[in-house]
């Protein structure tokens with residue numbers, strides 16, 4: 001175990017099940033997406049474990065065009081909860097945990113998003129976070145009147161302007177603009193009002209916002225795109241970055257490079273928290289957890305596993321024998337580069353056939369995933385202590401079983417090692433993450449991360 005630097009882990013619960021077989025396990029609710037009692041229980045269990053935040057992903061549609069009837073028939077992951085409605089409800093049945101919700105800069109309007117997250121931040125006592133996505137999934141654009149997806153670089157240009165408008169709207173009123181003096185009858189100080197008057201390439205927004213400045217100044221900004229454009233955007237705006245590195249050396253290299261990029265963008269590197277995804281099955285012993293993972297992977301329908309594999313590779317495997325090796329796959333130049341490379345490397349490293357690889361990706365395809373509390377704590381200690389990340393975006397292959405085990409057995413082990421705090425610290429999500437609160441004068445002095453939005 002690597003020497004710890006005194007750094008403590010940041011832990012986020014990814015409220016999504018990437019395992020494509022575990023819904024078939026007996027005792028699991030197969031209709032998870034609309035079962036609010038289940039979401040609530042997951043959120044409250046994570047809060048019992050003092051996790052910093054939970055995160056709800058989003059795709060506004062079903063990638064219908066490339067689903068064959070047989071894949072469609074067997075797909076358990078077509079339906080998705082609407083994150084903004086779900087997050088608002090979860091904020092009302094939790095007290096301390098951060099609520100990070102995905103909202104697309106391609107399929108929303110910035111005025112509505114600024115209003116929504118300001119309101120959520122007020123209602124939750126400063127626990128709101130916005131995961132900014134530009135949306136890349138096939139099957140979304142046609143729901144919003146577009147014939148084809150907007151081009152990658154253009155989406156990020158729009159995202160930057162969207163962010164500038166939203167943060168500009170959050171700065172509509174100084175923190176102390178509302179005097180509400182009942183004696184004199186003066187409610188607001190007009191000198192503390194800043195009308196945005198934004199006229200840009202993508203949006204035209206007058207402002208001001210009809211809510212007071214959010215308790216956190218800005219809700220916490222999260223981002224998960226790691227392309228060159230995505231990283232450049234993250235270096236300017238992201239305070240939490242969800243990533244996918246699976247091995248320690250790659251993660252360490254990414255961590256150093258991303259923090260350097262944040263510094264080059266004029267921000268303090270400590271003001272971005274990098275959280276790779278870690279999918280877990282928790283057992284009493286490593287052997288028990290590994291056996292459970294194998295059982296769950298046996299429940300992955302081969303048709304579904306193969307469909308996911310082909311998507312990850314961006315390659316049609318129907319001409320190749322399932323029990324043969326992976327053929328040479330031409331490199332994609334689009335967004336899925338890293339994922340494609342990751343799968344090919346795994347196939348070579350573990351000498352896997354197409355069938356074995358399909359089963360593995362259907363099970364979430366992660367390298368370190370099943371273990372005892374000690375092994376999982378060792379992993380977290382190595383990565384966080386060795387500056388490969390600031391913590392993890394945790395997901396569980398069998399959340400109803402493994403999340404409570406994580407909370408009851410891994411968290412105390414991490415606390416014993418000084419790697420996880422014993423309770424929530426300050427009041428807001430920002431405070432708990434060690435992030436600075438954007439001041440209400442920084443933007444006007446040209447020191448804000450967004451620059452002038454007008």
Ligand SMILES: Cc1cc2nc3c(=O)[nH]c(=O)nc-3n(C[C@H](O)[C@H](O)[C@H](O)COP(=O)(O)O)c2cc1C
Nearest residue numbers: 057058102133135136224225226227230242243335
């Ligand atoms: C952990 C994680 C969660 C993500 N969640 C979403 C999501 O909810 N909705 C979405 O459209 N994209 C999501 N993405 C995709 C990224 O936001 C991003 O759009 C994608 O990686 C492509 O961007 P890039 O080309 O900059 O890499 C997620 C990515 C990661 C790693």
